Amino acid sequence: MESEEWRVEMNTLEIRNLCTSFFTEKGELKAVRDVSLTVGEGKITGIVGESGCGKSMLARSVMGLIPHPGRLVAGEILLNGRDIAKLSQREYCAVRGSEVSMVCQDPMTSLNPVMTVGRQVKEAILLHNDVSGDEAERRTIEAFESVGIPDPDKRLKSYPHQLSGGLRQRVLIAMAMVCKPKLLIADEPTTALDVTVEAQILRLMRKLCEDGTGILLISHNLGVIAQTCDDIYVMYAGSIVEHADPVTLFEAPVHPYTRGLMNAVAALNRNETVLETIRGVVPNLLHLPAGCAFSLRCDQCGKDCADRFPEMHSIRPGHEVRCHLAGGKEGA
Amino acid sequence: MSGILLEARNLSRDFPAGHQKVVHAVSDVSLQIGEGETLGIVGESGCGKSTLGRMLIRMIPPTSGDVLFRGKAFSEMKETEFHPIRRELQMIFQDPYASLNPRMNVRDIIAEPLETWHVCAGKEETTQRVLELMRDVGLPEEFLYRYPHQFSGGQRQRIGIARAIAADPSLIVCDEPTSALDVSVQNQILNLLRELQQARGLSYLFISHNISVVRHISDRIAVMFLGKICETGPTEKVFSAPRHPYTKFLLEAVPQPDPRKRTETTALLQGEPPSPIDPPSGCRFRTRCPHATERCAAEEPALKETAAGTEAACHMIA
């Protein structure tokens, strides 16, 4: 729409009603169900959820890397206002790396073990930029410096196995940032790292935002999310169940799942004898109830919670919940 | 509680690393675990905690040093003499997917220790015992003949726990048992471990890199860095008043699930992690420590009592 082009501040990423499904012989597995979210320019948006909630598949949908037999079924992915959901694989290749990049969980398997790290990053540059080999090398050294790799010119010649986990992750971030993408997707970037290294990487991510890059940070670690994000979405069984700013989400969560998570983490930190849990297990995405996916585990489950799929209600600007019980009410 | 169940004396373990190099995985570690007690070992990757755990139950032989179980030394026991003690020392593993044989059903997995130690007198009785154990760990009876792939991560971990307690051990080494689990499931497993400890008088050696988890479950704690213990003591004392610089860094680095406490001013560790093949001389932590002095390079600090009632290995502590 024309009015959007006149806005000074445009969202780096805007996902509208995204649906990704896997068409297996056992039926349709709805990995991402009607997800809408935004990542502002220079902001870090967090997606928090446990295993099986679909957050990784969401990331791959944005990158256009959905594995077979999955497919993006519906929705729009607006990257700087341009819908990339409908691009062909060839067109997507031009977008990946230069406009949107991704950093994954395990730095060891994301790097080619028989190529020096310098060469791998140079490759990324040469793929999207028509520059000479020397210029690419100069940019690589610059990128290594900006992510805090000591002795960058020497490190160019190192192989992945010669580097520590933290350094490898920095190399991956350098590789992702070297073409200056507007959006960086970080899928569990610090899960495989030690806690002292994690702190350094998180600080680096906050620094990247200062240059205007938007970051979509995916994690199951509530501590990581709390410390880095400007805006948080909670995911469960493929859908967003709550969206709020960090302070609201941690102090006054509304959705029963979010509250269960917060209670579980808080109990651990408060050092209570008996820890709070969420009873039951994450549901099988092939056999979801017709209504709310959390209904089987929810202790406030109402009469028709399992029959009607709840819509997102806005409790306050910037705070939305997908729950029948929270429609229009603040807290429950 | 009562006596000392398991004791490590000056345990060391080296691994060959090619080109005549040696990885000093564990160096001169001594510790004690009492009956019914939980000792937590916390440290980052490469600190040697897993190797230490395995030496304590004689899965790996030490390069030097000794382990004593109820006062009897491992070094003085041959395999056959040690065999009955094997029953008393069990382990729970980190990866719930890899630690169960995918071709065995739940009954057979849990029955294996019962059959090995001849706990029951026949197949029927064994099956009954397996059902009891499943109830104790919170697994529904209906899943007796199911296979591991049909369970979630948390439930597979319960199967592993049932297997570990089946023959009534005295001590269980828990090697990162909740690291691969989600938060809500992790809490369930921690609750279960605590219940079992109270019901059966078990001792735990709880190894983890997750500080909140270790803090919750341990009575006493030992912080490891590059193969050595740098601080040890009662859990709350160590965590509320850490003395060793590494312990302080570790605690500060944990991202708190509280957005109001954004620690922008955290001092971060300097440099790169040192290598266990060629550890720094003197204090192994000195290359990353902002307070290092010449003495730290020349002389290795020994564990000393601190004012807080803990022990720490650092020259800087009064």
Added chain:
Amino acid sequence: MNRKKKIDQIVRTAGLESQIGEAQTFGTMMRRMVRENKLAVISFGVIILFILAAVFAPLLTPYTYDEMDLANRLAPPSAAHPLGTDEGGRDVFTRLLYGARVSLLIGIVPTLLSMAIGAALGILAGFAGGKTDTVIMRIADVMLAFPSILLAMVLMYMLGDGLINIFLTLSIVNWASVARVVRAETLRLKELEYVEAARVTGVSRSKILLRHILPNCIPTLIVLFTLNVPSSILTESGLSFLGLGVQPPAASWGLMVNQGRQYLYTAPWLSFAPCVAIMLTVLAFNFLGDGLRDVMDPHLNKG
């Protein structure tokens, strides 16, 4: 049935069934193969067909394999003799069927024997390690360094004729490659966490071998079997071709190829028919082996 349905329902609604992984039982793997790999299924059918033809040979042909008809030598294919006759007037089709018995038997039995020997030594080497491993593997290396045909020839020369000697020869020639593969599997399995768990539990080494390691070697062994049978058949064909294997008037496919050599331009069907038979059998076993490996290899199964 009712109780099973109820349990299945509980399992499903509680979300306990793994979404991506699948049971690694024999039944599900076979079903997958049937669904996905038609070539493997056809190959299996061909093999069964050949085996049945060999078993029921007397019912399928009025002649016997050594029934001579000198008036009718080297006759081209006709109604009475669908594949013609050889230099002794014997029906080629009949000899093909009876030859199938010999060739298939020689394909299967020595392979079973060599697999038994190779698997036993391979598991022993992998599990025991140390000197046992070194000794067994060095012997295997020596065996593998010899060209197999040469070794087979030497052994046949030493042992003399006879089916049993052929079996022995082929077993000895082939066990080493099996041992190598099984040893590698064993080494990999030994390091798995559930094997470590069994050691912690206190399970004896022999029980660990039998209960944890051997069952997981079976898929590899099955695939190896289907891939080694053709090798045995071809080796036998080679030996018979060289005059060292089966002796006339008995029939084997290799022998038939050899006997037909002199008449290659005048009566090509004599060599052609057994050649095609060998080729089809070898291909069938290979395709079946590939199909089995595709469904059984755990590395390929990650969804």
